Amino acid sequence: MTRSLAGHRPRVIIGKKIAPYVLLLPFVLVFVAFLIVPMIYAFNLSLHKTALVGGTRFVGFDNYARAFVDPNFWSGVWLLVRFGLIQMPIMLSLALAFALILDSGLVYARGLFRIAFFLPYAVPAVIATLMWGYLYGPAYGPIAQIAAFLSLPKPDFFSENAILGSIANITIWEYTGYNMIIYFAALQAIPTDLEEASKMDGASAFTYAVRVKLPMIVPMIIVTIMFSIIGTLQLFSEPYLITNLARSVINSHFTPNYYAYTLAFTAQQYNYSAAISFVLGAVVAVFSYAFMLASNRGAR
Amino acid sequence: MGIVGNTVRSARFRLSRWVLTAILCIYLVYTLIPIFYVVTASTKTNADLFGTFGLWFSDDFHLRENLVDLFTMQDGIFLRWLGNTFFYALTSAIGAAFFALLAGYAFAKYDFAGKRLLFALVLGAVMIPQTALVIPLYLLFSKVGLLNTPLAVILPSLVFPPGVFLMRVYVEEAVSDEIIDAGRVDGAGELHILSGLTFRLLMPGFATVFILAFVAAWNNYFLPLVVMSTSDQFPVTVGLAIWYASATTGSGGNLLFTVVMAGSLVSILPVILAFLIMQRFWQGGLSAGSVKA
Numbered sequence: 001m002t003r004s005l006a007g008h009r010p011r012v013i014i015g016k017k018i019a020p021y022v023l024l025l026p027f028v029l030v031f032v033a034f035l036i037v038p039m040i041y042a043f044n045l046s047l048h049k050t051a052l053v054g055g056t057r058f059v060g061f062d063n064y065a066r067a068f069v070d071p072n073f074w075s076g077v078w079l080l081v082r083f084g085l086i087q088m089p090i091m092l093s094l095a096l097a098f099a100l101i102l103d104s105g106l107v108y109a110r111g112l113f114r115i116a117f118f119l120p121y122a123v124p125a126v127i128a129t130l131m132w133g134y135l136y137g138p139a140y141g142p143i144a145q146i147a148a149f150l151s152l153p154k155p156d157f158f159s160e161n162a163i164l165g166s167i168a169n170i171t172i173w174e175y176t177g178y179n180m181i182i183y184f185a186a187l188q189a190i191p192t193d194l195e196e197a198s199k200m201d202g203a204s205a206f207t208y209a210v211r212v213k214l215p216m217i218v219p220m221i222i223v224t225i226m227f228s229i230i231g232t233l234q235l236f237s238e239p240y241l242i243t244n245l246a247r248s249v250i251n252s253h254f255t256p257n258y259y260a261y262t263l264a265f266t267a268q269q270y271n272y273s274a275a276i277s278f279v280l281g282a283v284v285a286v287f288s289y290a291f292m293l294a295s296n297r298g299a300r
Numbered sequence: 301m302g303i304v305g306n307t308v309r310s311a312r313f314r315l316s317r318w319v320l321t322a323i324l325c326i327y328l329v330y331t332l333i334p335i336f337y338v339v340t341a342s343t344k345t346n347a348d349l350f351g352t353f354g355l356w357f358s359d360d361f362h363l364r365e366n367l368v369d370l371f372t373m374q375d376g377i378f379l380r381w382l383g384n385t386f387f388y389a390l391t392s393a394i395g396a397a398f399f400a401l402l403a404g405y406a407f408a409k410y411d412f413a414g415k416r417l418l419f420a421l422v423l424g425a426v427m428i429p430q431t432a433l434v435i436p437l438y439l440l441f442s443k444v445g446l447l448n449t450p451l452a453v454i455l456p457s458l459v460f461p462p463g464v465f466l467m468r469v470y471v472e473e474a475v476s477d478e479i480i481d482a483g484r485v486d487g488a489g490e491l492h493i494l495s496g497l498t499f500r501l502l503m504p505g506f507a508t509v510f511i512l513a514f515v516a517a518w519n520n521y522f523l524p525l526v527v528m529s530t531s532d533q534f535p536v537t538v539g540l541a542i543w544y545a546s547a548t549t550g551s552g553g554n555l556l557f558t559v560v561m562a563g564s565l566v567s568i569l570p571v572i573l574a575f576l577i578m579q580r581f582w583q584g585g586l587s588a589g590s591v592k593a
Contacts, residue, residue, distance in 0.1 A: 014489050014490050014491050015489075015490065016410070016484075016490060019406070019410060019490035019491065020406040020410035020411075020412040020415075021406075021412065022490075022491065023402040023403065023405055023406035023410075023491075023494075024402070024403050024406045024418070026398075026399045026402060026403075027399040027400065027402065027403035027459075027464065028403075028418075030395075030399065030455070030458040030459050031421075031422070031425075031459050031461075033455075034437065034455055034456040034458070034459050035425060035428075035433065035456075035459050037440070038433055038436035038437050038440060039428070039432065039433070039436070041436040041439070041440060042432055042433075042435065042436035045436065045439075094327070098324065098327065101320050101323070101324065102324075106313075106316060106317050106320050107317060107320045107321045107324055108317070108321045109321070113324050113328060115575075115576065115579060116328055116331055116332065117327065117328070117331055118575070119331065119335070119572060119575070120331060120334075121515070122515060122568070122571040122572050122574075122575045123335075123519075123568050123571070123572075124518065124519035124521065124537050124567070124568070124571075125519060125521060126519075126521050126537040126538075126540060126541050127537070127540065127564045127567065127568055128334070130540070130541070130544050130560065130564060131334040131335075131337060131338055131564065132334060133544075133548075134337065134341065134354075134557070134561070135333070135334060135337060135354075139350065140349060140350040140354070141354060142337065142353065142354030142355045145353055145354055173330070173331070173334065177331070205316075206316075227426070230426060230427055233429075234429050234430055236430065236431075236522060237521050237522065241541060241544070241545075244545055244548045244549055245548060256429075257429060257430060257431045260429070260431040260432075260435070261431055264431070264435045264438075265526070270435065270439060273431070273435055274432070274435060274436065276431075277429050277431045277432035277435065278432060280429045280431075280432070281427065281428055281429050281432055284427050284429065285427055288427065
């Protein structure tokens with residue numbers, strides 16, 4: 001259809017040499033305009049300082065020097081390191097276990113599980129947080145209701161000790177299914193010319209999944225760990241939205257992104273906020289790189 | 301698929317099958333509880349929300365009244381938010397998927413100067429913290445007068461680097477070099493080869509990237525939170541979060557928790573339905589992405 005229409009127009013022939021540039025042009029335009037340019041602008045901001053008296057002046061790397069010793073920033077990073085050490089192993093090992101189980105064909109209703117587990121990914125983080133906020137609710141939440149019914153003490157999901165777990169649970173709920181689908185797709189792509197899972201009993205199917213199939217998707221596992229590290233260090237929406245429920249625990253520098261947001265939009269310190277964002281970007285890069293090095297060494 | 305019905309199986313096989321299914325059922329309950337809670341809460345009066353058991357319906361079925369409240373509250377602003385979300389997500393996703401398709405095709409089927417560097421830049425973009433981008437975007441948009449306009453949300457959402465990566469992998473798999481060479485022999489221009497010969501082959505990949513970009517834009521919160529300032533421009537995520545905040549702090553006057561719950565239900569249903577209807581596409585697309593990674 002497209003072809004016959006095209007045939008009637010005077011054709012502009014675009015050759016092999018320039019074709020890739022023509023094809024890339026729209027994406028590169030938006031990429032430069034809404035990613036590269038803002039980054040350069042932000043970097044320039046981070047090298048300046050705005051004072052009420054004297055206006056904006058160039059201060060070199062002063063903002064970075066301040067960020068490097070800012071306890072508010074590093075406490076956020078440290079919090080996310082602890083958060084990631086709880087959240088990532090639980091989420092990814094659940095996702096991997098479910099993917100292996102579904103792939104083995106050893107369960108009933110595979111399609112139902114696959115879709116149902118993936119559904120939370122379609123729920124906006126805002127609404128996921130809101131739903132769990134209600135479930136955690138100390139006055140009317142169903143968990144508190146069950147505890148009251150059983151005459152148990154009401155669990156406090158917003159206490160100093162519990163808050164990390166409470167937020168981790170929300171993100172586990174949101175992203176386990178997503179990671180599971182990625183693992184599942186990778187497992188399904190492995191050729192099944194060896195032995196069919198259906199011909200084995202439970203134990204040998206288990207051995208086959210863990211000994212043969214699992215090692216083959218290690219590159220995919222590494223990719224998901226990388227994305228989880230990046231996502232974890234950028235945590236913002238979930239703690240931001242439950243601030244009202246946990247006022248005494250969640251402060252304005254709870255996570256680095258939260259801190260940068262507060263600096264920019266509450267304190268109007270755009271320059272310092274930009275510097276904080278870049279230092280966070282550097283922290284993300286360092287963690288990702290360190291993980292890549294570690295996994296390369298592990299592979300040898 | 302791998303299950304053959306007629307073979308005789310050992311008791312151990314059947315046992316492990318039931319045990320594993322039971323384990324998955326436990327997680328299924330965990331997955332569905334928050335969604336089920338939203339469903340039950342949407343059907344209750346505010347008094348029942350606090351006074352009856354959260355995970356079951358109460359005698360007073362109040363869904364219709366809650367929906368009426370939801371759509372009439374503050375002169376029906378919720379419908380406006382839904383419309384905004386739909387408009388922002390649809391335009392962003394169409395643009396993002398189309399640009400990703402062209403770029404992915406170029407990366408997959410051509411060699412050109414700067415290819416490796418450009419692709420590395422695109423992949424590296426995922427490491428950039430949201431705030432690092434959104435704050436300068438806010439300041440730049442304020443200079444050119446784009447703040448609080450739909451373009452402030454749509455334009456940055458056109459940049460969808462994962463889509464370029466997925467499309468590249470997809471094109472490498474789905475479009476053989478022979479098809480392109482045949483087009484060249486026929487004397488077709490490169491762009492006509494793409495539009496006439498291969499576009500049909502690219503649709504599943506395009507649909508996958510479209511759905512992922514659509515969900516990302518539908519769920520976006522941080523960018524509109526920063527660049528939108530009046531209620532009539534909010535997407536549903538920002539609007540509901542504000543209602544939620546005023547309900548929890550008690551400053552919302554007559555703003556009820558049940559209305560927030562009904563709003564949550566209404567705003568997640570379209571995406572869940574889209575996922576269920578189009579699952580063939582995204583599952584196929586994601587598996588294409590996994591082959592090379």
